[in-house]
Amino acid sequence: MKTRITELFGIQHPIIQGGMHYVGFAELAAAVSNAGGLGLITGLTQKTPELLAREIARCRAMTDKPFGVNLTFLPTVSSPDYPGYIRAIIEGGVKAVETAGNNPQQWLPLLKEHGIKVIHKCTSVRHALKAEAIGCDAVSVDGFECGGHPGEDDVPNFILLPRAAETLKIPFVASGGMADGRSLVAALALGAEGMNMGTRFIATQEAPVHEHVKQAIVAASELDTRLVMRPLRNTERVLNNAAVERLLAKEKELGANLKFEDIIEQVAGVYPRIMQNGDMDAGAWSCGMVAGLIHDVPTVKALIDRIMAEAEALITQRLAGLLR
Ligand SMILES: Cc1cc2nc3c(=O)[nH]c(=O)nc-3n(C[C@H](O)[C@H](O)[C@H](O)COP(=O)(O)O)c2cc1C
Numbered sequence: 660m661k662t663r664i665t666e667l668f669g670i671q672h673p674i675i676q677g678g679m680h681y682v683g684f685a686e687l688a689a690a691v692s693n694a695g696g697l698g699l700i701t702g703l704t705q706k707t708p709e710l711l712a713r714e715i716a717r718c719r720a721m722t723d724k725p726f727g728v729n730l731t732f733l734p735t736v737s738s739p740d741y742p743g744y745i746r747a748i749i750e751g752g753v754k755a756v757e758t759a760g761n762n763p764q765q766w767l768p769l770l771k772e773h774g775i776k777v778i779h780k781c782t783s784v785r786h787a788l789k790a791e792a793i794g795c796d797a798v799s800v801d802g803f804e805c806g807g808h809p810g811e812d813d814v815p816n817f818i819l820l821p822r823a824a825e826t827l828k829i830p831f832v833a834s835g836g837m838a839d840g841r842s843l844v845a846a847l848a849l850g851a852e853g854m855n856m857g858t859r860f861i862a863t864q865e866a867p868v869h870e871h872v873k874q875a876i877v878a879a880s881e882l883d884t885r886l887v888m889r890p891l892r893n894t895e896r897v898l899n900n901a902a903v904e905r906l907l908a909k910e911k912e913l914g915a916n917l918k919f920e921d922i923i924e925q926v927a928g929v930y931p932r933i934m935q936n937g938d939m940d941a942g943a944w945s946c947g948m949v950a951g952l953i954h955d956v957p958t959v960k961a962l963i964d965r966i967m968a969e970a971e972a973l974i975t976q977r978l979a980g981l982l983r
Contacts, residue, residue: 660967662852663830667776667797668755669725671695672967673853674843675799675832676860677780678729678757679807679945680704681934682868685714689721690865690959698722699757702730704930708743715751727755734761734893741766749773757799760808764793780834780855782810784822791829798823798831799855805835806858806884806947808895816849824850838952840969844978858947864958869937872944873956881951887943888926890917898946902929906943 664673674696676687681704688698700718705711711728718726728748733739745766748756756770759780770777771794778797779790782805787798800823802816803809814822820833833846834855846854861868862876875898885899887906890913897903906925910917929942957965 660970662847664797664832664853667830668697668727670697672963673832674963674966675699675757675778675853675855677799677807677834677855677857678702678731678759679857679861681930682861682866683729684867685718685721686865686867687860687863687959688726689718690863691860691963692718692722692724692726694960694963695724696963697755698726699729699755700726702728702744702748703733703739708740708747711744712747712751715747715753719751725754727757728753729757729759730763730766731759732761732763745769748775758795762789762793763795767794778832782808783812783814784819784826786810787823787827787831791827795829797829798827799834800831800851801855802833802835804896804948806896806949807945808893809835809886811889811892811894816846820846820849820851836947836949838949840966840971840973843966843970844973856949857945858949859953859962860959862953862956863962864956868934871937871939872934875939876946876950876953877956879946879950879953881948883950884946884948888922890915891919895943895945896947897943898950900943901940902942 662673672695676691676698678699678701683699683701688700691698700714705714755776757778776796778799779795780799781787782801790798802819803813823831830852832853832855833851837854837856838859843854862873883899884896885903886894888895902925906922909921925942932938932941933944
């Protein structure tokens with residue numbers, strides 16, 4: 660399948676694996692790229708730029724296809740060494756960067772100078788327009804369904820994607836709630852030129868996370884996610900568990916007086932304990948409503964091949980058949 664997204668990134672299928680903290684290591688990124696999609700290493704999971712450089716080199720040893728790096732610009736006061744991470748990306752010869760969080764404008768000239776394509780992840784049309792105006796090559800439009808941070812507008816993809824299509828000139832991928840060939844065809848119909856998946860890629864053989872995490876996603880239904888940190892305007896969609904219930908009870912109790920320190924135990928530093936040790940009640944971890952559509956743990960290649968075969972059959976048989 661050819662779209663502006665496959666052309667932009669030099670990939671076979673219009674499928675991107677979104678950056679995921681403590682999931683997006685070289686093994687997963689390489690598996691996605693080898694299967695014809697665009698795999699992404701999660702930059703900030705690597706604690707220093709030197710470690711990111713090493714992760715990029717590991718990925719390069721596992722694939723000769725294009726892969727990228729996610730750089731999440733956090734709204735924190737003490738910022739990570741972003742210039743160092745960007746240097747690691749440039750020196751590592753990476754040609755695709757997914758930015759997320761704060762506005763990436765100050766880093767764009769340097770990335771562009773080195774021929775790096777930038778796709779910015781946004782949860783609203785106004786942020787997507789801003790990304791287009793500052794020179795991003797594409798955007799990833801994350802609807803309210805998504806795992807991770809859906810923003811504060813709560814617009815689901817059935818509205819958000821066509822709104823993006825009627826407003827943007829640069830290509831965009833649909834993100835949030837995407838799982839299979841149906842998702843891809845729907846995304847294309849709504850105006851996107853591909854799709855980005857997070858949660859679906861965690862439940863794959865190659866995702867380098869504890870088996871408990873994959874099984875939790877397979878066991879979960881579409882009713883099992885919760886929104887946390889809304890009072891802090893840092894809303895995150897997570898899988899419900901004992902820690903999340905304690906966190907929500909704290910939010911209810913403190914109301915508008917809630918501060919980050921009140922919930923630090925449930926959200927800070929919990930990813931390694933969950934993703935690596937499989938301690939599923941250690942804290943809140945991002946997960947999309949799409950868990951309800953995930954019933955197996957295939958290899959990445961089997962998943963991507965299945966998505967593309969389903970999409971083709973849907974377009975050429977079911978949809979074309981309706982017109983006969
Ligand atoms: C466990 C997990 C961790 C994530 N970590 C990040 C991150 O560090 N940076 C980022 O930009 N997005 C992050 N995301 C969001 C994904 O890249 C993607 O946008 C989202 O998962 C899409 O929604 P879906 O899960 O319904 O496919 C994360 C998502 C999950 C599920």
